[in-house]
Amino acid sequence: MSFFKRFRKKSPWILHYNAGSCNGCDIEILATLAPKYDLERFGVINTGNPKQSDIFLVTGPVTYRSRERLVKLYTQMPEPKVVIAVGSCTTTGGVFRGMYNVEDGIDQYIPVDVYVPGCASSPQLIIDGVVKALEILENKNQEIEKPFKLFGGIRQVGTKTSRRDMAKKVEPNRSDDDQS
Amino acid sequence: MSALMTLLAPILGGFVYGFERVLRARMQRRQGPPMLQPFYDMFKLMEKRTIIIHALHVVLGVLHFFLLWVTVGAIFFGWNLLYVIFLHLFSLIVLVMAGYSVRSVYSHLGANRELLAMVAYEPVLLLVAVGFFLQSGSFEITAILQDSSHLMQMPLLFIALLMIIPIKVKKSPFDVVEAHQEIVGGVEVEYSGIFYEFLYMARFLEYLFIYSFVFLFGGDSSILGGFLVLIVFFLINLVDNATARVRTADMMKIVYFGAISISVINLVWMVI
Numbered sequence: 001m002s003f004f005k006r007f008r009k010k011s012p013w014i015l016h017y018n019a020g021s022c023n024g025c026d027i028e029i030l031a032t033l034a035p036k037y038d039l040e041r042f043g044v045i046n047t048g049n050p051k052q053s054d055i056f057l058v059t060g061p062v063t064y065r066s067r068e069r070l071v072k073l074y075t076q077m078p079e080p081k082v083v084i085a086v087g088s089c090t091t092t093g094g095v096f097r098g099m100y101n102v103e104d105g106i107d108q109y110i111p112v113d114v115y116v117p118g119c120a121s122s123p124q125l126i127i128d129g130v131v132k133a134l135e136i137l138e139n140k141n142q143e144i145e146k147p148f149k150l151f152g153g154i155r156q157v158g159t160k161t162s163r164r165d166m167a168k169k170v171e172p173n174r175s176d177d178d179q180s
Numbered sequence: 181m182s183a184l185m186t187l188l189a190p191i192l193g194g195f196v197y198g199f200e201r202v203l204r205a206r207m208q209r210r211q212g213p214p215m216l217q218p219f220y221d222m223f224k225l226m227e228k229r230t231i232i233i234h235a236l237h238v239v240l241g242v243l244h245f246f247l248l249w250v251t252v253g254a255i256f257f258g259w260n261l262l263y264v265i266f267l268h269l270f271s272l273i274v275l276v277m278a279g280y281s282v283r284s285v286y287s288h289l290g291a292n293r294e295l296l297a298m299v300a301y302e303p304v305l306l307l308v309a310v311g312f313f314l315q316s317g318s319f320e321i322t323a324i325l326q327d328s329s330h331l332m333q334m335p336l337l338f339i340a341l342l343m344i345i346p347i348k349v350k351k352s353p354f355d356v357v358e359a360h361q362e363i364v365g366g367v368e369v370e371y372s373g374i375f376y377e378f379l380y381m382a383r384f385l386e387y388l389f390i391y392s393f394v395f396l397f398g399g400d401s402s403i404l405g406g407f408l409v410l411i412v413f414f415l416i417n418l419v420d421n422a423t424a425r426v427r428t429a430d431m432m433k434i435v436y437f438g439a440i441s442i443s444v445i446n447l448v449w450m451v452i
Binding site (some may be wrong): 002003004005007008011035041043049076078105 | 205
């Protein structure tokens, strides 16, 4: 197993999710992947498929609408995985902090490994964050990581671990304030 | 020699895929990933945690890879060309069944498109095989490779083959089957970890399968065959970088009215 461990940081595949961002950070992420900054030289591919990716790049303060998908995508990613919060909104809530419809950053919901600041954060900072995340990825193991909220639990079905109901749905009738 | 080639076929295909990624990056004035990148990806996928939908789904995926491997081996051993084409068809049918066996919508869409693409390119492959038969009197690959170059007698069939290569290697004018931005890879969407690796390697084998058809046009001179493969490889990547994706219906129209009609014209001309 230790032989394959060294290849983790040579082929990180990215899943990019917009949790209610203004698209500023998303444009910078696309610029990072485009020819000028060329993140593919580190082996990075933007897969768009949670089941095949290693790095979860999230932008935007978590809006009430997007939190369910955020947790769902996070639980669908196989371990080892890292989460990068790109932009001020994602790390703290940014200018939207304290507003009635946002959740003040993704670390309210899922564990975050690297915070990338900036509004919008520049491609150089994003590359720096991804390279930092690769160091963290190398020291992780296959243990299942759980979200902080909306966690539905892991079941044992026979000898297999089922993560089918790991992401709980937001119940429509409950008031949003007592979610935790 | 051919046994060794067959055993090393996935590794050979991996080098082809790695070289292609570098070539594509250089065409876009990028540095691109290292040549060995496909192998890094494979080793990384080995120790990811695997998520399985149900057992049949992953078994069909692995079966797809091994059937393709047998197909490529059959080419290296110089079997009958018709066997090769039908074995390849069988391996893709297995993949389509895997696509329909899960409830994911993207998987179903990918399987639909895979079937349509098969309907589009399979007649052309058969017509090319018939062309080789008219030329050398046999479907055996060893017999085809003993004649002199077939390029002069079947130029239109060669162009028809060029038109369907992008469908097979999932390149830009005809990459509706995979369409990463649209249906997230199609059939392969529900695979993860070590089982995705089999589909990833199956892609390398598809490269070897379709480019060996180009090699057959060289006939007994393997230098001409290799030269043709290099030229076609470069051309396909150039077209991939320069064009946008067409819709499935348009792909069918282009292949049916373009490729099939010119290959029939070529066959009629050869018979007369």
